[in-house]
Amino acid sequence: xxxxxxxxxxxxxxxxxxxxxxxxxxxxxxxxxxxxxxxxxxxxxxxxxxxxxxxxxxxxxxxxxxxxxxxxxxxxxxxxxxxxxxxxxxxxxxxxxxxxxxxxxxxxxxxxxxxxxxxxxxxxxxxxxxxxxxxxxxxxxxxxxxxxxxxxxxxxxxxxxxxxxxxxxxxxxxxxxxxxxxxxxxxxxxxxxxxxxxxxxxxxxxxxxxxxxxxxxxxxxxxxxxxxxxxxxxxxxxxxxxxxxxxxxxxxxxxxxxxxxxxxxxxxxxxxxxxxxxxxxxxxxxxxxxxxxxxxxxxxxxxxxxxxxxxxxxxx
Numbered sequence: 001x002x003x004x005x006x007x008x009x010x011x012x013x014x015x016x017x018x019x020x021x022x023x024x025x026x027x028x029x030x031x032x033x034x035x036x037x038x039x040x041x042x043x044x045x046x047x048x049x050x051x052x053x054x055x056x057x058x059x060x061x062x063x064x065x066x067x068x069x070x071x072x073x074x075x076x077x078x079x080x081x082x083x084x085x086x087x088x089x090x091x092x093x094x095x096x097x098x099x100x101x102x103x104x105x106x107x108x109x110x111x112x113x114x115x116x117x118x119x120x121x122x123x124x125x126x127x128x129x130x131x132x133x134x135x136x137x138x139x140x141x142x143x144x145x146x147x148x149x150x151x152x153x154x155x156x157x158x159x160x161x162x163x164x165x166x167x168x169x170x171x172x173x174x175x176x177x178x179x180x181x182x183x184x185x186x187x188x189x190x191x192x193x194x195x196x197x198x199x200x201x202x203x204x205x206x207x208x209x210x211x212x213x214x215x216x217x218x219x220x221x222x223x224x225x226x227x228x229x230x231x232x233x234x235x236x237x238x239x240x241x242x243x244x245x246x247x248x249x250x251x252x253x254x255x256x257x258x259x260x261x262x263x264x265x266x267x268x269x270x271x272x273x274x275x276x277x278x279x280x281x282x283x284x285x286x287x288x289x290x291x292x293x294x295x296x297x298x299x300x301x302x303x304x305x306x307x308x309x310x311x312x313x314x315x316x
Contacts, residue, residue: 047108065137141184
């Protein structure tokens with residue numbers, strides 16, 4: 001089985017998708033909301049709608065099974081429905097009361113999900129996606145998306161035992177299926193998401209992730225990718241947006257942040273685990289990347305020290 005770098009990154013930056021609400025409506029409707037979450041998913045389970053948000057000139061036409069990805073947007077205007085009469089105003093709700101009794105055969109059904117990520121994750125995920133993305137259920141890469149939406153809808157409306165747990169899990173799977181589909185149907189900007197999907201660079205990326213403490217050189221990484229040193233360096237920079245060794249340093253810092261959040265490992269030991277020759281060199285690199293010292297970062301995200309188990313930065 002090929003190395004699953006996407007799951008590894010999701011674990012390190014603590015990506016969590018939570019289904020936040022939805023509605024079912026018959027006839028003309030409009031929903032407006034201010035957005036607080038850095039990343040928001042709007043799924044058109046049934047029916048059709050037109051979505052507008054800041055940063056786009058034309059509405060996004062959402063069909064059955066389509067999902068809009070809103071990246072660091074501040075508001076949305078979503079409308080749809082057919083028939084005469086004024087549009088019903090759908091007010092934001094953090095529950096699913098408006099989905100009770102929904103009929104997929106006649107109603108427009110919309111479900112929203114918010115994506116919670118730590119500050120390191122924001123830097124990765126938000127930079128890897130455009131301000132607005134449109135995932136079409138009709139695309140060949142979206143084969144799993146329709147099934148995920150249907151199962152999520154069944155749990156939200158079924159009132160079955162364990163539904164809250166199932167909705168949390170399907171929220172996670174929805175994000176995964178949306179990203180899989182988006183990667184398969186869009187031209188990604190340079191960044192880690194595009195890098196994770198590049199088959200030519202996968203062997204070198206696997207080396208970097210498997211042993212981040214090793215002082216990797218371009219020659220060795222290029223050989224793993226069966227490329228010349230120059231071609232490898234150029235392709236890596238084009239795909240990732242940064243040179244290979246810059247990516248390695250940033251990956252080390254992500255691992256360091258997880259270790260400082262989750263355990264009581266000593267900074268000196270952590271420096272050695274991640275390949276730094278001294279605690280001072282590690283602290284300097286950490287402060288340059290994160291903006292504060294390792295100890296100050298740990299105190300800020302965890303508060304005063306508490307007895308917790310030590311978790312290594314990189315399991316060996």
